[in-house]
Amino acid sequence: MMVTFISQCEKNALKKTRRVLDAFADRIGDNTWQTVITEDGLNTVKKMLRQTASKSTAVSCHWIRSRSRSELIWVVGNRSRFNEQGIVPVNSTQKMVTQFENDWHYLPLIKALAALAALFHDWGKATALFQQKLKKSSMLGDPIRHEWISCLILHALINSCQNQEGDSAWLEKLIDGQLDESQLKAIVALQEEKPLDQLPPAAQLLSWLIVSHHRLPNFSHDQSVTRKEWLGEPAPDIAQLLKRVTKAWGYENQGDEKDYQKRLAACFEFPQGLLSQSSRWLKQVKKWADRLQSCLPLVEQSMNDGSYRIVLHHARLCLMLGDHYYSSQSADPQWQDTTSLFANTDRKTKQFKQKLDEHLVGVSTHALRTAHLLPAFECEPPLAEDIQALKKPSRSAFRWQDKAVEKIKAWRESHAKSHYGFFAVNMASTGCGKTFANAKVMRALSKDGESLRYILALGLRTLTLQTGDEYRERIRLDSSELAVLIGSRAVMELHHQNMNSDENLNDEQLGSESSQSLLDEEVHFDCDIPEEGLATVLTQERDRKFLYAPVLACTIDHMMAATETKRGGRYILPSLRLMSSDLVIDEVDDFTGSDLIAIGRLIHLAGMLGRKVMISSATIPPDLAEGYFNAYRAGWLLFSQTRDADKQIGCAWIDEFNTRVETVGETLSPQAIDAYREKHRQFIAKRVAKLVEQPARRIGEIVECQEIVDECEFDSELTKQERYFSKIKQAVLAKHKFHHTQDRKTGCKVSFGVVRVANIPPCIALSRHLMICDWPEDIDVKVMAYHSQQVLLLRHEQEKHLDRILKRKEAAGTEPKAFNDSVIRNHLDHSKAKQVIFILVATPVEEVGRDHDFDWAIVEPSSYRSIIQLAGRVRRHREGAAVSPNIGLLQYNWKAIKDGNRSGQKYFCRPGYEEMQQLDTHDLRELINTDALAKSINAIPRIQKPEKLEFRHSLTDLEHKVTEMQLTSYQGLGPENLQGYLTGCWYLTALPQVLNPFRKSEPTTKLFLMYDPDEECFLFIEKDDRGYPVNREGILQIAHQKLSENEQNRLWLFRSYKQLLTQQAEARDSDEKSVSLRYGELSFVDRENQEYGYSDQLGLYGL
Template identity: 45%
Template sequence: MIEACVEASGDFEDDTPWLKKFADGTFEEEIVLNILKNEAKAGKSDVTKLKKLPPAAECLTWLILSHHKLPDLNKDDRRAYEDEKRETFYEMMKSLKSSWGYENDDPDFVEKRQECFRFSHGILWNEGNIWKKHLKKWTGRLLQDYDTLKRIMKDPDYDPAFREILLNARLALVLGDHYFSSLDGDAKQDDGKWSARDLWANTFSFRNKKRKSEKNQFLEEHMTGVSDQALRVAHQLPRFAEEMEKTYDVKALKKRSPGKFSWQDKAAETIRNFRKDRGEDQVSFVVNIASTGCGKTFANAKIMRALSPGGDSLRYILALGLRTLTLQTGDEYRERIKLSKDDLAVLIGSKAVLELHEGDKELEEKRSAMEDEDGEDISLAEGLAYEDSLNDEQRAFMNIFFKPARGIDADKNSAFLYKPVLVATIDHMMGATETIRGGRFILPMLRLMSSDLVIDEIDDFTQKDLTAISRLVHLAGMYGRNVVLSSATIPPDLAEGMYRAYIAGVKCRNSFFISKKRVSVVLCDEFRTEMKFMNTDDDSDYSAFHQSFIEKRVAKLTRQITKRSGYIADCEDEDTEDAKSDKMQSYFESIRKQVVRLSKENFVVDEKTGKKVSIGVVRMANIDPCVKVSLYLLQNTDWDKDDITPRIMTYHSRQILLLRHEQEKYLDSVLKRKTLYGEPVDIKDPVLRKHIDQATTDYVVFIIVATPVEEVGRDHDLDWSVIEPSSYRSIIQLAGRVLRHRIMSENIEKENIAVMRWNLRGLNGKAPAFIYPGYESGKNKLESHDLKGILKEDVLKRIDSIPRIRKEDPLTWRTNLIDLEQKAMEDFNDKESSGAKAVNGWIREYWWMTALPQRLNRFREKTYPDVRLTALFEDNKIKFSEYIDREFVSVGRKRSIEAFPKFKEGIEKNLWLKRDYKEALKRYVNDSDFRQEEEILFEKSEKYGEIIIPDNLEKEWFYSDQFGLFSKTSV
């Protein structure tokens, strides 16, 4: 339609002629209709791509195309654009065709395509109608500002403000459309107000008892209503940025931190003094790289307060990677920082997990489907802790944006948008830049518009995830928000890549607003804090500052005591040509022998019995080998020969929600061991106590056989660990759980970490081997997978973060595991890359106008999509089901899940923690509920029985309360 209007004006270079015809009321409808008819008769190739249009027409075309769905391509076609540059808006628009998600290939529809171009009612241009008045008014306004638009879009040197203008316009349009579509239209009470009463914009589905769609709004009514509402939204957006709630005078953050935590106050004081001396007209990019156990979480709250205007308020988002870590942090904020329900919201996306964490047996899960016009859930209220309703003033403001009758309910989402401090899994914020279709970007975008951003454990994410997260960091910069990256093991290229994304966003912001913001960088650890303004046009300015800071940090770290020391453990018969199963059994025996060695050298003495007790982890890269190792250790009969009583527990993510919750709650309790290293311990935990008292050997060894779930977010203190390697980062992360809490004054005497010489993939000759998880790829391959050839054993003598935070030059990544990981981060920070797949494609080019960056680097992308099953407890057994179309459907027809056979006699005694799903469900039954037990347990299992598996239909599964779900091929 827009193309036809421009063509009718006869000028494809300048918008003035076609805009003037609308503004003057001289629009020639018949000419446009004839153009459309000719288009309908033309061949498909002539009408499937956009014509070159003048600036305003191009912008309007993109807004219309993208407001429901960003331009997108199928998997095969998008590959052609991975490295293709699109450096201008015009270049990008020229690439778009109807095949970018806007054509219906159904043969029946193709034949009817011409009907879409027949306008028997005209183009809503009847004299005096409301739509015509709107067009005259707003095309006139656009003409007044047309010279400004042309200047901003001048080719080839675009003003960065253009991006912010277009994104804010799209946000206002989507909000306006969403709001007005939720209202009851004039269709039922047609009073002649609208001139074209046979053209409909939308329907309401299932509004009547017959579940039949009803016509709701006239087309003319809808377009004018959306226009008016979008304008209201646009006028109010600055309030989201500047006037949302903050919390002041947080007493816990004013208090001085004691002892080794005093660095937190020094960091805050450095920032506050810098802003006082240099002015408040700045935004800050912060890298907090303090060591594990130094209180980064609390420090980040003090840093956020120091960065706020005046240095005494809080409004920020703390984004974390794991639900459990999010809940733990929420508890810390509530209990230690003393943030109240008025100040704090915690969002994890699961009411069941929240209920289990809170231990509230009275809460009942409410399933509410909140849908936008495309039937998409755009509410974020699910799994929201500490929520509170709005006051009257807040509700009035929210209802400018959201209509409670349908869609986003203001009260339900008030905590997400209003609470000064939001602690959330990062997934809830990623929608701001990852949403391809529908309105799920609205809430996170509005929240980020008004809040600073802290990303915790930033280096826990894969290279693809980091590319996706850089888009969020860029948006934070575009909104002029402060950003903090927090982790003890941030590689230099990761920090620099995020910084480059951030300053690109700030440049957009500074071009858009009259007031400019300078960019300051803060680097801090437990030893020092440094802060300076950056030359945002020179990447090397940041690089030099970061490198100087890291060299000082390394010098300090090397003088600390050694708490973790490791070695490379040989694998028995690693060169054998025996069958794969024999090689694996030999590998498992090698692991067992390392357990024996480490547990006899690293233990605590039980005060009561004098027995030597140790708790350690065998870390396997994947779930199925984790179960295999567990079974091997359980069934092995050589423990007595070694004078060891083993007690074994399997820990991974593919477990029923309730059982995993109880397991993690137990481990979190029993592994907080803040005692003096080397001193006898009074062990009181009843489970440990029973095993120790019953043991007939001198050594009692508690073994957690775990996947990488143990590496991040678990505040556990272990005596030792055995590691199947997948990356050096994973070695550092797991090492961080060894002697995590113990109070030490000198170096350890014995090695406490064994890293297996091979991982299972490498042992079986697979390449790449350091993958799933790991940093090896088809592009970046190691020449060997023998750890003794790709890792200098001296590095393990003292395991700390230095190899991660300092980058060697040059990198020898084909022969060095540590350098391989630095190479992956270097690729992420590639300053010369281009195309939809690269970070530069988002921050420097115009791929942000499409869905391709999100498709090519999708956040948390998996080989197979997840399937959420529910372990229903019925007829005294577990029945796995999927929740489809509001009912539970048995998985039996799609997948085979069988109960794992009972243990052989005598093996069960080796279990550390015996788990029972039925008994766990009973613990959540309210004593006042007098219904039949079977009915109650079924209801509880509906709520707490979630278990997630990959959608790989070729697999057959076993289930066990002790081992979770695992492939039949594992045993």
């Protein structure tokens, strides 16, 4: 391709740009270059220009398409030097505009609160006990935490203004510098139980910032007590919430009662005073008390309309960032000590570091700097621009993507004068290009309609890596435009080995919990935000990518910290990221239980920060869409009240058949939810009408198990299991008979099928049963167990094999490429049978994140959702209708069979939806519409909600009911309800996160299967605090087990851990032991007194 480069650079940037362009192109003018270059070469030029870019850089690149036409490909640097076609202006005019702050109406209040809270946040460190602790370098926790003492001192100050209500009285005292220390000490000594109660408005805001600057108030007693005491309790405003908070909410350390009482008195003694003798601190207190007093009308306004929530969010972020940053700095040698009070000690030397007044003033200064930059965080971070792949029309099969963009653009043009919210739902079917469509839609929704800046959050590492690959390959985003974070360095490396990546990953971050950049060189982002105050959150290159990369594809866990962090500053970076980025949550219905409520909290924050949100999945239930719209709406209303933004919200419903864009104009009233519900119902009705016209690729039938329930009531568990597994074996034979492909070379009839079981123990037991049981003479079976409790390197090898042979994207009538795979070919060539069945016995890990295509499936039911997800792996990439049932649904799940199907018990749980509501029966024939099943298995019952729910007699209605209880139960206002978080003040505490945590699960143990070269054996070890291996096999009762000869003969895929370690060691120029401590990871839930077996082929399992 022939290209022309135009440089409009100034100053130093001109020399740097010339140096780069002269190396690749011919200079045909002072600032013009031309050359013929490959696409890869052009990408290299762009990357090199970006690495040296500054504010003075401006380079455009034009592709010469013909004699009469050229096309702007990209601009690096200052885009304002060119128009949209890359043309340079011949004249320009100037106009003064106050940068950024035009509509940040509450910014003065945010600054005043952050500054004053910073000046008081560690006031409680002036106690005798805390100063003694610093002197002795003691790690022992204070009986009463210093932030609680700070609140007591502030409360004393306010109480000293006798018979004077409102904020003006105590602020006047501060403005005048009137700190009567003896009076304050006397009031503090009374140890007020609820110092945050009965405060005037500004004092309420200030007190909460002080008390929460390390941790959110969290009732520290047993969770069952917490549930009982606060369940269903509304907290309609901040006053109602703060009157509940006592020191028991996480601000006392009452471990040893005797020691607690002994040290308690010193928490209320201030022998060195309360800083009134520090003139520099007092000067700042006077200044910011005066500023806060001038902001009292804003305080009143925010209290009236509820917008103090967003004010507190920003002020707390500034306060904590200032505290973290200044605490990490050395003491100011020029600071004159007038108090003999200290704030902290040096971590290494244990000597006194910063003086207390120095620390408070320093934190205040840096909190203010952050507050001043808040508008910049919102609009300054870089964008991905000039993305040619998104400009091109989609192929005819994916034309719906362009139609969706056209409708959104038309809606935007009709609302061009207003700043609006936007909530989109993408329900296009699997295989229709949702991921690519999401990028096109987000580009259409961007401020200029041409660029990208958004977060794509997914639930699984595998999905995140696949999406990152697609964005690199199809959208052509480079490392300065795309960051992919999955939370595991080892998984990222193995994935890129599998992709034959040439990218050389840096090995220095062995223990990092989040992925670093995909390229080892530093990536330079063009951004005007100074990073000095961000030093404590931008500690590594991956943090800079997380904040600045225009497109961030990550596991949703990275973003959940923004709303789920109960203590510490882990929420700061995701919150800053969300200020400037729209949010897409892909495969959103992969989450269940308390995860759904937690994601609602994140969507609310996105709305509150003025961002646009899209949720994406083919099987979104109505209550999930409505509940998340409600969460977004509540957040957007807060944003629109604090800024010059329209309260209306644009809503889009997108699928492969149609796109509908509507304005929900009743946003302030409850009718908004009704309006959204009706519009969603209409969209789903049209979608269902189209779906029923599609050929039925999956047909189901019930696998009868009633005789086991009737005949084996008093038999042993082993007998029941044998009978149950025998039913599965018969179902496998039945499905293989009608759903197979003939191998042309051997004439064998071959099928690939999956048996889905709910949990790991039956997965192992069934796998072994199928390997050792008798099969008909003309049938050969090959079995593989697939679950989460497998060594990382072995699981990677397994998934690499499955991904390779189960793609099945060949044209109809073409022999599967799997038959040419060396492993499969070897099985077929050496089998004496005329029929070969490959059986994957899998837990729910197979249901999501894998692009697999099976001939048939047998499903142990847990929920209709899991049935649909597993069904999506049958004939996934094959067109045309199925001619006979290719999915067998077991009449009962193993839990019901094992327990004798007793009435009053819950069997569709863990996994499943029956924990919150109980079914009257567990017979699948009565829980699913068998007539519909015999026609087609599809998502219609999940995406369309009946008028009346029969949730005790229907598996799909049960799921609708549980989702309704979690997301659209608008009457529930307690901390356990999403609505209580959205409209009440429980967000000021950690109770919502405690009662509905994200990724709620039992604690896991992380082991490594280490190779010991001295003993030439393998050991399960745990790494200690220093990273050294500690043998845990004896304590955890893990026994290495060998498979019998018969079992080995029927293995689908044999994997040698030792051989894989050797391959990795050679590739990395390392040794097997080091590699095993990197890629030998295995996580599991350790049960007390449980014995375990381990095999490379089966993984770790209970005996």
